[in-house]
Amino acid sequence: MKKVAFIFPGQGSQSVGMGKPFFDENETIQTQFQKADALLDTPLTTYMFEGPEETLTKTEHTQPALLLTSTAIASLLNEAGVKPAMVAGHSLGEYSALVAAGALTQEDALQLVQTRGRLMEQAVPDGQGAMAAVLGLEVEQIEEVLQQVRDNGVVVEVANYNCPGQIVISGSQEGVQQASEQLKEQGAKRVMQLNVSGPFHSSLMKPASEQLEQALEQASIKDAEVPVYANVTAAPVQSSSDLESLLVQQLYSPVRFHETLQNMMDEGIEAFVEVGNGKVLSGLVRKVNRRMKTFAIQDPESLQQFIDWYKEDEA
Known part of the structure; x- marks a missing residue:
C-alpha cells in the first residue's frame, strides 16, 4: 500500500x-x-x-x-x-x-x-477584530513588527504559518491595521485584509x-x-x-x-x-x-x- x-x-x-x-x-x-x-x-x-x-x-x-x-x-x-x-x-x-x-x-x-x-x-463584537495575509516577508521581520505594534498596547499576533512567504496575522482592528501599514513599509509584497468575522487564532x-x-x-x-x-x-x-x-x-x-x-x-x-x-x-x-x-x-x-x-x- x-x-x-x-x-x-x-x-x-x-x-x-x-x-x-x-x-x-x-x-x-x-x-x-x-x-x-x-x-x-x-x-x-x-x-x-x-x-x-x-x-x-x-x-x-x-x-x-x-x-x-x-x-x-x-x-x-x-x-x-x-x-x-x-x-x-x-x-x-x-x-x-x-x-x-x-x-x-x-x-x-x-x-x-x-x-x-x-x-x-x-x-469579539463585529468589526472589532481583523485578520490579514502577509505575502513576501520573512517570519522574523513580521514577528519584529508585530512586537513593536503590541508595545503600543494593541493586540496583533501571527495566526497561521502557512508556507514560505505566506503568514496570516490576527488581532484587534487597530492592531492589524497598524501592523499592515508597517509591514508594507518593511517590503511586504502584499498585505490583504481577510473577509472573516473575527480575530481567529489570537489571544x-x-x-x-x-x-x-x-x-x-x-x-x-x-x-x-x-x-x-x-x-x-x-x-x-x-x-x-x-x-x-x-x-x-x-x-x-x-x-x-x-x-x-x-x-x-x-x-x-x-x-x-x-x-x-x-x-x-x-x-x-x-x-x-x-x-x-x-x-x-x-x-x-x-x-x-x-x-x-x-x-x-x-x-
Whole structure:
C-alpha cells in the first residue's frame, strides 16, 4: 500500500455547490447530509448547494458545511479501502482529521464545530477584530513588527504559518491595521485584509476557548487510530486527552501548517490527499515542496483518479 497523508481544509475553502456532485450519485452521502440537517436543526444542505453565499459564509454554517463535505468524502475513501498513514487539518479541518482518524464521530464533530463557530462569532463584537495575509516577508521581520505594534498596547499576533512567504496575522482592528501599514513599509509584497468575522487564532479568542472546553468535555473523544499532526505543535498526537487539550489551545494559538507539512514529509509520505472542498492546501504543499505529489478530492472524478493511483500496484 502507498503511504499517504490526508489533509483537511478549513474556513475559506467553502463555496456554493460544495459536496453536491457526491450527493447526487451516492445514497450513503445523501443519508449523511440529511442526518446532519436534522442533527443541527439547520437547512445546511440547502445553504451548501444553493447558498446564498453570505449565509454559507457565516462561521456557524461554514464550519459544519466544510466538515460534512470532508468527512463524507473520507467515508468514501474508507469504503474503497484507502487508509491514511497520518492526518492533519488546517484550523477547523483538524476536526475533520479527527473523524478520519477515528477519534470523533461525524455526529459529535458536526455539533462541536457548530458550537465552535457560534463561540468564535460571539467572542469579539463585529468589526472589532481583523485578520490579514502577509505575502513576501520573512517570519522574523513580521514577528519584529508585530512586537513593536503590541508595545503600543494593541493586540496583533501571527495566526497561521502557512508556507514560505505566506503568514496570516490576527488581532484587534487597530492592531492589524497598524501592523499592515508597517509591514508594507518593511517590503511586504502584499498585505490583504481577510473577509472573516473575527480575530481567529489570537489571544482575543481565549474567552471562546473556555466555553469550547466545556463542549469538548461532553463529546466522546477517543484515541486516534493514526497520528494526527496538531495545529498547535505540528507534532503527531494520538491520545484522547492530548487531542482535547490541543483543540482548546488551537482556538487562540497559531496554526503551524508549514511545519506540519514538513514534519509529515519527513515521514516518507508519497502523496498528500486534500479531502474536501477546494485546492487551497494542495497549493500550500507545493509551496513547501513543489515535487510533492498532491491530490484534491472534491468530486467523484477526482476521487476515482486518486483511488486508481493508490491501487495501481495491486494488479
